[in-house]
Amino acid sequence: MTRLRTPLPADELPGMALRVREEILRLTSRGGCFVGASLSCADILVHLYGRVLRPAGDGFDHPSRDYFFLSKGHDVPALYAVLAELGLLDRGRLALHATTADDIYWHPNRSVPGVEFHSGSLGHLLSVALGVALDVRLRRGPNRVFVLLGDGELNEGSVWEACLVASALRLDNLVAIVDRNGFQANARTEELVPLEPLDAKFRAFGWSCVTVDGHDFAALERATDAACAVVGRPSVILARTVRGKGVASLEARADRWFARFTAGEVEALLRELHGGAAAELVTEGAVVR
DSSP, X not given: OOOOOSOOOGGGHHHHHHHHHHHHHHHTTTTOBOHHHHHHHHHHHHHIIIIIOOOBTTBTTSTTSOEEEESSGGGHHHHHHHHHHTTSSOGGGGGGTTSTTSXXXXXXXXXXXXXXXXXXXXXXXXXXXXXXXXXXXXXXXXXXXXXXXXXXXXXSHHHHHHHHHHHHXXXXXXXXXXXXXXXXXXXXXXXXXXXXXXXXHHHHTTOEEEEEETTOHHHHHHHHHHHHHOOSSOEEEEEEOOTTTTOGGGTTOTTOSSXXXXXXXXXXXXHHHTTOOOOOOOSTTOEEO
């Protein structure tokens, strides 16, 4: 198994992010996927796996590794694509997405290399992550624990219960990142259950909080460096992102939540991703919800 021994050079991240977005678009024709939110968090995952997470020994299954939990499990296409880029997942398996021939489907499964824990039911993995962070502290381990949350997921009361417990336990080895793309399912967060002022909420719960552009790799690096240096309390990074980022015809669209496009539509989207004309998408032959 290929593994990441040292951080990738920063100038390699944009190219990797582009390839990740290509793979996400291809997965829309292989059983469909939650395309908008997967595209919005692609840069965050590329940053984490390319520059932050520390594998050791035999790779991401080593006891001294950093942990990553994808709480917004519907964005697993972005994780699949990143793991394939790093050689941790056989890229050929992606062709079996959403089939009975493999465990590569719409939500993370621990049978897939690099997936730490099942997810899909929102609001659960911050609690799992804080449990792991507490275990790490009790055994005096070197591990850091990262968890990616969706902004709509913050409607779950379990998230805020976990925030209270993590703060009470002063878990400074725990870093949460919120993919703040402004949408949940087919609605805008602020029109359904408003979240703002989100930074003030986290600070009131005892967390260190910083807001950054979630598509700016340099800003993400500064934010994660600062979060990992915080002592005595957990940290959260509010990453402002764009749903459907990179494909203008999909960006900031409430109706581009889950999509299944034809092979021809995917090719048009790929051309658009690379700077071509906006793709013309039809409803016939495509499932969008």
